[in-house]
Amino acid sequence: MNKLSRIFKIIHVFLYYRLYELIPSHKIPFLLKALIAVCFWYPKTSKKTDSAHNLRIALEHLGPVWIKLGQMLSTRKDLLSEQLSIELTKLQDQVTPFATSLVLDTICQELNITQISDVFFKFDEQPIATASMAQVHGAQIQLPDESQPISVIIKVIRPNIEHQIKSDISLMLLFAKFISKTKDAHRFRAVEVVREYEKTILNELNLKLEASNGIRLRDNFADSDDLYIPKIYPDLSTQKILVMERIYGIPVSDTAALLQQGSDLKNLAERGVRVFFTQVFRDSFFHADMHPGNIFIEQQKPNDPEYSNPKYIGIDFGIMGTLNEQDKRYLAENFVAFFNRNYLRVAQLHVQSGWVPSHINVEEFEIAIRAVCDPIFNKPLDEISFAQVLIGLFDTARQFEMEVQPQLVLLQKTLLYVEGLGRQLYPQLDLWQTAKPFLEQWVKEQMGFKAFFKSSKENLPYWLEKAPEIPEILHSGLTTLNNMPQMKQELIEQYLEHQKQHRRFLLQLTLVSCGFITSLLIVMFGNLDSLIWQLAVGVAGSITMLNAVLVWLKIR
Structure with missing residues (x-):
């Protein structure tokens, strides 16, 4: 029911914001044209509203998974019109903000404090940026070893966002499973791709993990002249908030x-x-x-x-x-x-x-x-x-x-x-x-040779650790080779035994089938008032039941 309501919401947004107007008329599929024609009465936004603006608002309305799509499209100025590109660029940091009171409640709850001033010297209620997953506010902290307050940003996860993401992902999985049943679908591995995306986007909701990622990337480029990664304060970061150096x-x-x-x-x-x-x-x-x-x-x-x-x-x-x-x-x-x-x-x-x-x-x-x-x-x-x-x-x-x-x-x-x-x-x-x-x-x-030398140098401690075991490994390998003829004979015998058991199983299965058919024919066409026919039914039924039990014991 939840998936069905989500599908109806997507259809509603598509129709209400006239998103079909972004598709060239000659490329609109017949079924979509039929849907638009049938829903001519459906309430829609004004025709005077710009299509690019409608697309941005529609993506915001549908939530984070769709906003991510818009963000990716916004970088492709070579593929989009200038108007569409400018409008989608707003999805990068100008998504509709959520209430500052919710931000303050989340920070206090996550850091286990009664008021924001317990930790932060200053806090800006006006957000710096509002993205699909989180909202960013400026602040200052006073560290014991610093004479002046340090400017930082506080990133706060949007409330109740996980349910919406999981709802869209479950819908994507539904379509992926449908696609996986079509011809040659195994090559697309649609379910695996959606699962990978699910893992990726849900990781975005864990700001503790983001803090760890940022620290690792900062270490990788510590001496770089090309890339700077701001300092992250892990002691002030939790799953729902991240505190990081403010950059300009x-x-x-x-x-x-x-x-x-x-x-x-x-x-x-x-x-x-x-x-x-x-x-x-x-x-x-x-x-x-x-x-x-x-x-x-x-x-x-x-x-x-x-x-x-x-x-x-x-x-x-x-x-x-x-x-x-x-x-x-x-x-x-x-x-x-x-x-x-x-x-x-x-x-x-x-x-x-x-x-x-x-x-x-x-x-x-x-x-x-x-x-x-x-x-x-x-x-x-x-x-x-x-x-x-x-x-x-x-x-x-x-x-x-x-x-x-x-x-x-x-x-x-x-x-x-x-x-x-x-x-x-x-x-x-x-x-x-x-x-x-x-x-x-x-x-x-x-x-090259340098790669071989580097690899050898990295593995040398491991090789030295395993060196005392080499004689034992060699002895074990030679013993195994020496026993190969005997092992081969044992495998042949095991194979023949399995074949024998398989033939016995097929015979019992055949007897069950024949016994069942025989019993059925006797019941249908025999004279059950006669003692001979009653005896025949009893014998056939008993043999059938015995073999059926033996077959069941083997396959259970």
Whole structure:
């Protein structure tokens, strides 16, 4: 019933806010046209209201899962109209706020204090930002070892949000299970993808986990000239509130302000790509929610020696991605092969990694990939979109039974974010050439003598610990080899015994069936007044029952 009411709410929002007007008329499916025609009487917002504004309000109305979709779309200025992009950008930090009284109640309850001034020197009731999951307020704290109060922000989870998220996720699972029953659905692994998304978005509700993620990312970039992560105060952070150093920066989407302060936008765009690939391939731990509301650029002054080279500032660590070593290796080699247009290597890697079944013809797969990628790569740089390549590859891979990899979905989404941000800063950004030297160096480090030496050095303590066990392991291995003929004979005997038992089981099952049919025929056509027929029924029934019991004992 809960799912049904949610479906009706989505239909209501779709109709009320006239979202169908965003779809080109020639692309509206017949069933949707029929629904719109039948519901002509349904109350709707005014026709004078802008469609882009309607979409933003509708996404806000539907809740966090839908707002996240709008945030991702807002970075793709190359795919959306300017009006739509501007409106969706408001979803990054201008969602409708909730009452300050609820914020204060949550903070006091989480920190076990009676009033806000027990911990915070100052608290700003007007929120700095209001996002899909949480609301952010400015404050100041006085630490014992500091002479002046420190400016911080307090992030507070929206009340009663978990129920709404779980409701939408359950609806997505319902559709995913329906899709999984269709032809070739196993390749999409829809249920796994939704489960992975559920885990990711529910992790966002745990600010204690976000604090841990932020501390880890700050440690990874402690000495970086490219990225700054604000200090987090874990002692003041709980599952529902996060206290973090307040930063002052320029939103990465505000190119006018960046140009005004003299920032080199081309350099910024290229460094942003480098920061992302460093997180993925060096640390195996990357920020997976890189929409413009979470990324800022340091404010600089003309007399600052780092004036032309400001750092990125990252916030909001609720969604973080990880990759295992195997996926990371295959991914890096795939990227390098793409950059070098070595499509045969791309096809081979897809098979080797298990992303595409081994029976697929590699040469045919290479030709299909080339047909997709070559026309795209031959375009001018500002017309090449990773999104186009990705969509094209998915369409091609579908023909070759490629399965969706749930562990890579976050990475793909984040890479689209990164390209969108880079293109906002510098439309001629060549994502491929910017990333290629970094990835080639990384692959070289993983495969050369240095990689062997590094791996040996890391594993040396383990090898030394296990060294005394080597003679025993060798003795055990040789004993096993010596006993192989005997083990083989025992396995053959076990197999023959199983075969014998299986034949006995089939015989008993056959006797049960025959006995049942015989008893049924006697009852239907025999003269049950006769003693002989009664005796025949009794014998047939007894044999049937005995064998039925034996069969039941074996299969229970």
